[in-house]
Amino acid sequence: MFRFLVIPLIICLVSCNNQNATTNKVENKNEKIVIAHRGASGYLPEHTMEAKAMAYAMDVDFIEQDLVLSNDNVPIVIHDIHLETVTDVAIKFPERKRTDGKYYVIDFTFDELKQLNVTERFDVTTNKAVYPNRFPINKSSFKLHSLQEEIELIQGLNKSTGKNIGIYPELKDPAFHLEEGKDISVIVLNILNEYGYTTKKDNCILQCFDANELKRIRKNLKSELFLVQLIEFKEDEQKLEEFSKYADGIGPWYKQIITGKDNDGNWQISNLVSEAHKFNLKVHAYTFRADQLDDFKTFDELLNVALYQANIDGVFTDFPDKVVSFVKKTN
């Protein structure tokens, strides 16, 4: 009789625990995680729902959302605080640019933003695609969307597929938002809370370049989420101890880790990853692009040096399928 009670209980414990599987993977020393940078942005226009669904189907661990507020305080999933490099705003609302010639997300309501067509990123001066071998510019039909809509897509897919893929939101330029009278951190934390993302076990990693703001999120706003301090400058590399007081990881540019080649042709690795690990900080480096290899001969060579010679813990990539398959065959 006892057995009939215990076995279903064990099954329930194992499956209920599945909710935490990816976060455990994040905290596990040897596991490498794959983050879809702006979705599967190497194949479809960045930050569109289509790019997110494609990334989801590639079995990544996390899908990234860059966040900028609309005029009516809706967090929009978009990389820049401006609209003109990924939408047709200059055609639809030509009179709405500011004196600097730019169109700001924050000047438009969510309803107005929904009217824009999204395209592959282009250079506004030449009208040419930034990545010429990617999805063609101004083709098909793509739209902007809110953080809530994307969470519902990912949580919906988690339900229908039985997988447990996480979200990796980034607060873009909190200081700019504050100048505009908006507190993006409070608005986003409330939404994350509403959708069940409150602790490190909830499959959400929150990232920001602004160190004061990330510290405020931990200390003043009392968030218990997994926090990643994004960095881009050499001087940030001296602040690891300070970062470790409020963050769980750092997100450096990969060239802060792989710094060049020595005279014998060996890749030179900085001590940033080993130092970060001493402070118990995970290292999720950006951005790995198969169509921007710099001095690497192949994408696999770049991944191999970053993941196994430099020992980073996670990869932001525009080509999630390639990194997932590389990690599967090597980890």
Ligand code: CA
């Ligand atoms: Ca980002």
